[in-house]
Amino acid sequence: MSTKKQPLAEVFGYTITDNTEIAKRHRMNRLCPFNNKVPNCTKDKANNPLGVCSIYHENKPVITCPIRFRQNWLVAEDAAHFFFNEGTNWTSLTEVRLNDADGKPAGNIDVVLVAYDATSGKVVDFGALEIQAVYISGNIRAPFEYYMRDPTAYQDADWSKESNFPRPDYLSSSRKRLVPQLLYKGRILRSWNKKIAVAIQKSFFATLPKMHSVPKTDADLAWLIYDLELTTDEQGNERFNLKKVDEVFTKLDPALDSITTPSPGKLEDFIRVLQEKIDEQLETPPNNRTLAEELLNHYEED
Structure with a gap:
């Protein structure tokens, strides 16, 4: 496999080489096919969205937009299997505000899965799903705008020698995003004896320190690990599809200790x-x- 000389894997939900009518329509109207809160992509700027769903790193697609994980709501279904017993009636709510004891916001929960009584509709349980994409270092907007101006000409572009060539920043993603989410929201939820699930890509999870796993029945934190699988339809069009490749069950505090405790040098x-x-x-x-x-x-x- 030849090394990718440009960073874009998916734009507005489709590979950059996809010239089907549906891919063109999504690019033209800035649409998001992955269950965003509105039909359009809203990443970075609502009026000029940065419609990059994933970038290439070491020839593999890396998800850079959390909405990308919502494809077919597979993440919600997988989280529900961790939160609830088989046969439970549940639904999902997105971007739910969580406050601390003083009424101050601790942040929004990406997805709350709510179990309810089928007869009365009364809430009987819930669990929180956090979705962790990866921050990018470098300039991704420049190649994106080049591509949007002329997708065909972009195919021959070589960005590999650019000093600000985009790449995933796993360290910042864990320290600035993942850890604060688990520290604040996670510990509030844990104090209520509610479970948390984290949807994360395989390449991101691989950069985290090894965590002690526990049986599913003892866990209060589930790591739902996904990757993008390249498929080809009968017409030869390539698409990436979200696929769960693993799951790891842990306790919240030991997991936080593993992630936040540095390994000292000499x-x-x-x-x-x-x-x-x-x-x-x-x-x-x-x-x-x-x-x-x-x-x-x-x-x-x-």
């Missing part, structure tokens, strides 16, 4: 860095006059 390596910096300074020593010397010099001049 002390002598850090001391070596300090020594190198000190040596650099000593090669051109600064004028390290003390305050007393400055005052004495001042009085002598007077």
